[in-house]
Amino acid sequence: MHSLEIGEFRITLVRAGSYWWDGGAMFGVVPKTLWSKHQPVDELNRIEAGFNCFVVENDSRRILIETGGGVRHDPRAAERMRLPDPPRIQEVLAAHGFEPESFDVVINTHLHWDHCGGNTVDTDSGVCPTLPLARYVTQRGEVEHAREQHPRDAMSYRAVNYEPLIDSGRMQLLDGDLEVAPGVEVRVTPGHNRDMMIVLVRSKRETWCHFADLVPYASQVTPTWVSGFDLFPLETIDSRTELFERAAAEGWWCSFGHDPKIAFAKIETAEGKWRTHHNRA
Numbered sequence: 136m137h138s139l140e141i142g143e144f145r146i147t148l149v150r151a152g153s154y155w156w157d158g159g160a161m162f163g164v165v166p167k168t169l170w171s172k173h174q175p176v177d178e179l180n181r182i183e184a185g186f187n188c189f190v191v192e193n194d195s196r197r198i199l200i201e202t203g204g205g206v207r208h209d210p211r212a213a214e215r216m217r218l219p220d221p222p223r224i225q226e227v228l229a230a231h232g233f234e235p236e237s238f239d240v241v242i243n244t245h246l247h248w249d250h251c252g253g254n255t256v257d258t259d260s261g262v263c264p265t266l267p268l269a270r271y272v273t274q275r276g277e278v279e280h281a282r283e284q285h286p287r288d289a290m291s292y293r294a295v296n297y298e299p300l301i302d303s304g305r306m307q308l309l310d311g312d313l314e315v316a317p318g319v320e321v322r323v324t325p326g327h328n329r330d331m332m333i334v335l336v337r338s339k340r341e342t343w344c345h346f347a348d349l350v351p352y353a354s355q356v357t358p359t360w361v362s363g364f365d366l367f368p369l370e371t372i373d374s375r376t377e378l379f380e381r382a383a384a385e386g387w388w389c390s391f392g393h394d395p396k397i398a399f400a401k402i403e404t405a406e407g408k409w410r411t412h413h414n415r416a
Contacts, residue, residue: 137398139388142338144318147190148390148398151203151227151253154216155181161351161393163363173354181217185395186249188224189345190233191336196316197233198240200334200345202265205252207295224253225265238266240315243273244347245331246281247291250392254296262299271300272315274323275308276330287366288328324349324378326371327364333378342387343399349374351393353400356409379409 138147158180162170167180174182186203202224213219225235243251251273256265264271278301281292300306312322321332327348334345349371351362358375361368382389382402389400389411400413 139343139399141336141341141343141388142318143193144336144338144343145190145192146336146343146390146399147192147231149188149190149227149231149233150395151186151188151224152218152222153183153185153395154204154218154221154249155179156184156216158182160363162355163361163365163368165360170354170360174352177217183395184249184351184393187390187392187394188227189334189390190228190231191319191334193318193338196239196319197237198242198316198319199228199238199266199269200242201244201250201347202241202253203227204249205254205296207252207257207293223256223265225256235266236268238269241266241269241271242315242321242332242334243271243297244321244334244345244392245328246273246277246297247288247348248293248296250347251296252293255299262295264300264303264305269305271297271306272309272313272321273297273306274330274332275310276323277328278308280329288364291364324374326367326374327362328366342385343389344378344382344387345390346378346392348392349378350389350391353391353394353397353411353413355391356402356411358409383409 138145158176176182188203189200191198206221253265255262314320318338320335324333336343358372361371365371379402397413400411402411
């Protein structure tokens with residue numbers, strides 16, 4: 136467990152396990168000779184992808200960002216992803232001292248299965264929220280796109296992760312940027328998809344930014360190292376460039392959607408290129 140203090144907030148990385156996916160898909164058109172220097176591959180050309188979740192808390196609130204990949208996996212898919220026994224997010228949280236009943240808000244930056252798979256749990260009475268007292272938030276446009284089931288990315292969406300929450304009134308659908316709690320803002324940042332959000336925490340002139348899948352790995356601080364999953368790669372580059380400039384100028388701490396080694400990093404420039412100064416998780 137690694138934590139960071141941002142003013143009155145404590146931010147803690149809680150990694151809900153990891154899975155392995157094709158490195159070429161994760162890095163798109165970037166040659167393997169470049170990205171493999173940063174992300175080691177296994178015998179099937181897969182690289183590790185962490186289910187990176189973050190707890191943001193102060194004296195009055197406790198917020199969870201993302202809920203991991205969950206446990207509802209077809210055996211063949213689990214084998215393909217090297218995911219034989221995924222942990223339950225509520226057990227991971229409890230092991231780090233965070234009881235599921237203690238959370239006020241859950242932020243789903245987007246609704247791909249590997250970011251919201253732990254939203255719900257199967258019980259004898261049906262599908263229920265994993266965090267029983269929390270309000271879940273995501274973008275309305277993301278739900279609309281998920282329901283379209285477009286062939287390009289339909290496999291990324293699993294209705295059981297969000298439709299029961301919407302039906303029960305437990306998921307709040309946002310129409311743009313919002314301060315979900317004092318000092319905690321979600322901002323629509325297109326690129327990975329149309330309505331994905333980043334999360335900004337600000338307090339006492341300090342800032343932390345969770346890039347989610349806009350920047351899955353710290354090694355992707357080169358703006359053009361775009362994932363093959365991104366629906367709008369040119370917007371990814373533009374969004375990254377704008378945010379990296381602000382992060383470097385203002386000294387932000389930053390985190391990434393799937394980096395299995397790096398918890399928090401600062402972004403800086405050297406010889407005309409972006410790079411990270413970081414600690415390892």
